Amino acid sequence: MLELHDITKRYGDRLVLDRVTFTVGRGRMTGFVGGNGAGKTTTMRIILGVLAADGGAIALDGSPLTAADRRRFGYMPEERGLYPKMKVAEQLVYLARLHGFGPATAQRNATALLERLDLGERANEPVERLSLGNQQRAQIAAALVHDPEVLILDEPFSGLDPMAVDVVLNVLKERTAAGVPVLFSSHQLDIVERLCDDLVIIAAGEIRADGPRERLRREHSEDRTEILLSGDAGWLREVPGIHVVDFDGGWALFESDSEEARQAVLNRALRHGDVVNFGRQQSTLAEIFKEVVK
CATH class of the missing domain: 3.30.70 (Alpha-Beta Plaits)
Structure with a gap:
């Protein structure tokens, strides 16, 4: 499992994260919610090593998180991060190859994901020609194409219609069923409530509540x-x-x-x-x- 212990981050005199501590369990879907500027994206970037924490530690299965561990992570940023003029399938194959997959396995993973996310008919189209919702699905495919051992998703349901949300939900449930820890942020609280096993609520850089969804519902009802x-x-x-x-x-x-x-x-x-x-x-x-x- 992924464990954060007392993660602290400052920008000058401003304390952005204040001793952030929570756990993302194996095979568990953890919803990470908070208002704009609460510290969600900063926390995710620290987990991924994009930003350095000023204090605290992160562990994976009880051992300090390393750069090698992070290469086995899947990440979907809130901002669009795909090459707009590159064909969708080619892009997924390219990303899988960067993670060390051979050509046949990379192609097989890309094709299977595109079919699973209802993008098979768009495989040979440039990303820029896709609708915003389909671009979001392609972005999710890019986070999954290398069979990551941990998933970090920033607003994965943004721009998706209800049918597409259900498709993505099913794909993510398959990953948790295989034991993958999934941390995702979202402003769509109804989706978080329907999907997550565990919940982490952050405000002003502090964790205000965390734990299994049903336990939190009982405690706060x-x-x-x-x-x-x-x-x-x-x-x-x-x-x-x-x-x-x-x-x-x-x-x-x-x-x-x-x-x-x-x-x-x-x-x-x-x-x-x-x-x-x-x-x-x-x-x-x-x-x-x-x-x-x-």
């Missing part, structure tokens, strides 16, 4: 219960120990003073008629993000 009945739920206000937060016909959101009071609601609801839904309400990633960065 208020103890509220949502109920949906086939009939009217107005009687809920009469139950001792219950405080109704919101109400609309057969739907209500409430807080309870105790688990006994919560169960009393369920028992009474079952006596009144059909219970369509009854469960604790969990915070969305957007709500967690607003809470920890404010």
Whole structure:
């Protein structure tokens, strides 16, 4: 796994990263989120060795990260980084060859990736003739063509329509299933919430929250219960120990003073008629993000 320990970075008197610490596990998809200028891209560039940290250390599988390790990484920058006048397939083959692959293997990897990312029909077109969404897919292919052992992706879903997002998601899930650690940043919190196993939230150069997605949702969710009945739920206000937060016909959101009071609601609801839904309400990633960065 990839481990960051107390990474610090300054530009003059400005502290850009303040003891940044988190882990990207093997076979885990880690979403890295934060506002503009929070420090996401700087952190990624330090991982890749493009920038030098002023303090801290990075380890891969328990050993200090080396230049040789980084050559086995796949990176997709937020900015377009492909040669615009070069054909897509030729470019992927060229990049694979730079990583030491022979001509046949490089061609095989490029062809397979282009087909997998629905770019097979565009293989012999120059990058500049592709739509922005297809250029983004080609950029992702370039990060994957050498079968990297670690993936670092900066805004990989930018400019993709919903269908293309699903295609890319499936490709990335295949990589994590093979044990590859994947760190990706995105402003599209709904995609991060749907995709990531773990979450790292950064603000003003500090890690504000990190860990498994579901654990963070539990930790940052208020103890509220949502109920949906086939009939009217107005009687809920009469139950001792219950405080109704919101109400609309057969739907209500409430807080309870105790688990006994919560169960009393369920028992009474079952006596009144059909219970369509009854469960604790969990915070969305957007709500967690607003809470920890404010």
